[in-house]
Amino acid sequence: MSQKRIAFPFPGLFKGMWVTLRTLFRKTPTVFYPDEKEIPVPRARGVISLDTDACTVCMLCARECPDWCIYIEGHKEEVPPAKEGGRVRTRAKLDRFDIDYALCMYCGICVEVCPFDALFWSPEYEYSEHSIAGMLHDKERLTEWLATVPEAPAVES
Amino acid sequence: MTSPELMHRSEVAVSVELQTPDMTLNIGPQHPSTHGVLRLVARVDGERIRDVEPVIGYMHRGYEKLAEVRTYAQITALVNRIDWVAGFANEIAFIRAVETLAGIEPTERAQWIRLILSELARISSHLVFMSSYPLELGATTPLFHALRERERVLDLIEGATGGRFHPNFNRVGGVKPAAGGGSTQKKVSSDLPAGFFAGTKLAMDNVLAVCDDIDNLVTGNELIKARTVGVGVIPGDKAIEYGLSGPNLRASGVGFDLRKHEFILPYDEVEFDVAVAEGGDCYDRYVVRLDEIRQSVRIVLQAIDKVPSGPLQAKVPRILKVPQGQAYVRNENPKGEFGYYVISEGGRMPYRLKIRSTSFSNLSILPWILKDQLVPDLVAIMGSLDFVLGDVDR
Amino acid sequence: MTTGLFALDTAIKVVVVLAAMLSGALVVIFAELKIGAHMQHRPGPYYAGGRFGWAQPLADGLKFLQKEDLVPNGADSRVFRAAPYLVVSATLATFVVIPFGPDLVVRDLDLGVFYLLAISSITTLGVLMAGWASANKYSLIGGLRAAAQLIAYELPLLLAAVAVVVQAGTMSLNGIVEAQAETFITVGSFDISVPFLLKGQLIGFAIFMIAAVAELSRIPFDMPIAESELTMGYLTEYSGIRFTMFFLGEYLAIISMAAVAATLYLGGYWAPFVPENLLNAAGPLILGAKVALLVFIIIWIRWTWPRLREDQLQDMAWRWLIPLALANIVIAGIFKVAF
Numbered sequence: 001m002s003q004k005r006i007a008f009p010f011p012g013l014f015k016g017m018w019v020t021l022r023t024l025f026r027k028t029p030t031v032f033y034p035d036e037k038e039i040p041v042p043r044a045r046g047v048i049s050l051d052t053d054a055c056t057v058c059m060l061c062a063r064e065c066p067d068w069c070i071y072i073e074g075h076k077e078e079v080p081p082a083k084e085g086g087r088v089r090t091r092a093k094l095d096r097f098d099i100d101y102a103l104c105m106y107c108g109i110c111v112e113v114c115p116f117d118a119l120f121w122s123p124e125y126e127y128s129e130h131s132i133a134g135m136l137h138d139k140e141r142l143t144e145w146l147a148t149v150p151e152a153p154a155v156e157s
Numbered sequence: 158m159t160s161p162e163l164m165h166r167s168e169v170a171v172s173v174e175l176q177t178p179d180m181t182l183n184i185g186p187q188h189p190s191t192h193g194v195l196r197l198v199a200r201v202d203g204e205r206i207r208d209v210e211p212v213i214g215y216m217h218r219g220y221e222k223l224a225e226v227r228t229y230a231q232i233t234a235l236v237n238r239i240d241w242v243a244g245f246a247n248e249i250a251f252i253r254a255v256e257t258l259a260g261i262e263p264t265e266r267a268q269w270i271r272l273i274l275s276e277l278a279r280i281s282s283h284l285v286f287m288s289s290y291p292l293e294l295g296a297t298t299p300l301f302h303a304l305r306e307r308e309r310v311l312d313l314i315e316g317a318t319g320g321r322f323h324p325n326f327n328r329v330g331g332v333k334p335a336a337g338g339g340s341t342q343k344k345v346s347s348d349l350p351a352g353f354f355a356g357t358k359l360a361m362d363n364v365l366a367v368c369d370d371i372d373n374l375v376t377g378n379e380l381i382k383a384r385t386v387g388v389g390v391i392p393g394d395k396a397i398e399y400g401l402s403g404p405n406l407r408a409s410g411v412g413f414d415l416r417k418h419e420f421i422l423p424y425d426e427v428e429f430d431v432a433v434a435e436g437g438d439c440y441d442r443y444v445v446r447l448d449e450i451r452q453s454v455r456i457v458l459q460a461i462d463k464v465p466s467g468p469l470q471a472k473v474p475r476i477l478k479v480p481q482g483q484a485y486v487r488n489e490n491p492k493g494e495f496g497y498y499v500i501s502e503g504g505r506m507p508y509r510l511k512i513r514s515t516s517f518s519n520l521s522i523l524p525w526i527l528k529d530q531l532v533p534d535l536v537a538i539m540g541s542l543d544f545v546l547g548d549v550d551r
Numbered sequence: 552m553t554t555g556l557f558a559l560d561t562a563i564k565v566v567v568v569l570a571a572m573l574s575g576a577l578v579v580i581f582a583e584l585k586i587g588a589h590m591q592h593r594p595g596p597y598y599a600g601g602r603f604g605w606a607q608p609l610a611d612g613l614k615f616l617q618k619e620d621l622v623p624n625g626a627d628s629r630v631f632r633a634a635p636y637l638v639v640s641a642t643l644a645t646f647v648v649i650p651f652g653p654d655l656v657v658r659d660l661d662l663g664v665f666y667l668l669a670i671s672s673i674t675t676l677g678v679l680m681a682g683w684a685s686a687n688k689y690s691l692i693g694g695l696r697a698a699a700q701l702i703a704y705e706l707p708l709l710l711a712a713v714a715v716v717v718q719a720g721t722m723s724l725n726g727i728v729e730a731q732a733e734t735f736i737t738v739g740s741f742d743i744s745v746p747f748l749l750k751g752q753l754i755g756f757a758i759f760m761i762a763a764v765a766e767l768s769r770i771p772f773d774m775p776i777a778e779s780e781l782t783m784g785y786l787t788e789y790s791g792i793r794f795t796m797f798f799l800g801e802y803l804a805i806i807s808m809a810a811v812a813a814t815l816y817l818g819g820y821w822a823p824f825v826p827e828n829l830l831n832a833a834g835p836l837i838l839g840a841k842v843a844l845l846v847f848i849i850i851w852i853r854w855t856w857p858r859l860r861e862d863q864l865q866d867m868a869w870r871w872l873i874p875l876a877l878a879n880i881v882i883a884g885i886f887k888v889a890f
Contacts, residue, residue, distance in 0.1 A: 004386045006383065012377030016377070019855075020855045023302075023592050024590050028594045029592065041316045041350070043317070043334055044320075066234055107234030107335060108335020109234055112336065121335070153351065155349065155351055294857040295857035302592065383859065
């Protein structure tokens, strides 16, 4: 191929130098974290948040997780009957719901299989810890992430 | 080789030639240019390599064993980590194999979206090649240009799927972002985010501009030509013998592209050329990949206009039990031919999953091609084969 | 001058030049970081010392000073320790003859060019010592590559300088600058002087610059270091102060080579339309500007081009540059006789 030949005044070398010189004067696209931060897209899988009121302790998320990183404990509670003379109902109450983010692979299967809209994705990503034990988020912490869940954005028609 | 020993030799041997023993040089597993943890045990004579033995397995993660105890949805979340540079492409062949076994047809819209994202993954993988290959030859600048534009492509993939490298977007019967199943989230995950197609068009313009920049910085550069033309020539028949695929094969003159032969995605409805080069040296492998980026941009721009409207996913039972059977489906991954062989005995988990990974076969040519090469040429040749250790070791 | 006064005088000059050159090296390091960064479309040093990160080289220097002093287990300890100091002292010794102004030179030797090239080739020894004594196969490969490369490129450097010496008629660097300041032609009432670059030494300048970049072991000739293959080549085992010495030595050598090239080909401290009595004050600035331009080009090339393979390097030196340099001497002779 004639493209492979090396011609004497070596024009290719100087074309490359021109690109570099041009780039020297362009503004850098760098985002100066942590002074400036990029806003992640709404769908970005940053952290999983829990709505404890919606959770019925069905254990589907813990079962489907490929890494088995969700730890759930619950118990059944008796709720007084709604009407006079009715049956005593039982309701499941959540005792413990931990997600170990050191194991989590952010696949989203738990969020997807939950039938009760109790788990939500949030694009929040700044939760690094100094010790690995801090990566286990308990029920309270997971509920805090709920505030960072974005509004449902528009979809392509 | 200690200095007293060498001094003694030159005193004793009166002849002009200095008899030096071969040196065993361990290249890797920790090395800047081996694309991961590859160990090459090289017998080196000065700068010339006598023979090379690749030692792999430092990154073996046991995918095939993991797959035996995971459901199909869980495996989809795992397999995009095999060739992490182009995550989406790894999921395609697997999900098509499962769809074949289960007898479920994906929706039209899903197939086209899969095609667009596959081509974006191809652009992403080849841009990584554009950044790392000149870096191994010493040119440090193309890296920043290529990776800057790759960020835009990754932003697109993140906008649609939620993950930059690990999309987990394919489901049996179509595509779906990993958002919830409850009523509020169903609305969010019913389609691609607004502005996706417009954003893709903008990103493609930028990718074409950076291809021109890289052309000026690298393709025409006489020093690059001096380092790569005629280096590491793989003739076409040897390439087929060793099972090379993808751009490595096409650079040796064999114009075989699965996208033109097996249509697991609607490639027969878009127009594109297959990039082929005749020489089979490192320069050709580089030029073929640059050409493929341009062809991928062409495909994406056509596909954006052709995407039909409709649901993203076909109706699929919540707990999917795949009937008994076997299927082998292969896909044209950015690095070559990538296939999954799934054996199902009925049930939620496969009985056996065998992965035919591209880089494992591409790597097999190393002992043959690295014989009698110089050490700097070793780096140039390994870089031009573009393998990733995650793909080799699975 | 009595010997005591002479010694004091020389001592003051040496200290001034050393201080100036070491600060110059820091400036060049910073320039390389910043210019290289912007050429790659990124900001470079940003936090150390305010907005431009100007204190980055200082911060790096302090960091290196407090690092552990490692000598590898199987290394030849005395040779390993001595190598960096050899490189730095040889490079600093070249600044003795470089003129910054008609009187601003530490010692204007009559054998200026000869002394310069001879002293700077001692760095080759230092590099070879570093590669050999590191007890590391990669360092050994790097050291051997460096020895071959540095020895090969000494010749084009020398021959290109010889052509300038032929045209100037003297080996003293001050004399060479004065030869360029001499009137070449008189147009009307203007006496026009022409630097050697334009007096027939275009090829010579190109050869000198190529050989200089090769002597500095910079891209495109950085096979001895070759980061992506040898992880730093002969420098791999060095850390702390010793690494700083090598590092500083390299940047001092950049300034040295650029200053010599500016003196030999671009006219040194002389510039047109500068009256004689101001040359002592303006000389360093003029030389500084020329050196800055050449250093910018050297940095520009480093960040744009890939590296040549060792045998291609040698090929270029022995089969192309040396014959060209010899032809250049003939051209210089013709110019000298004809004009």
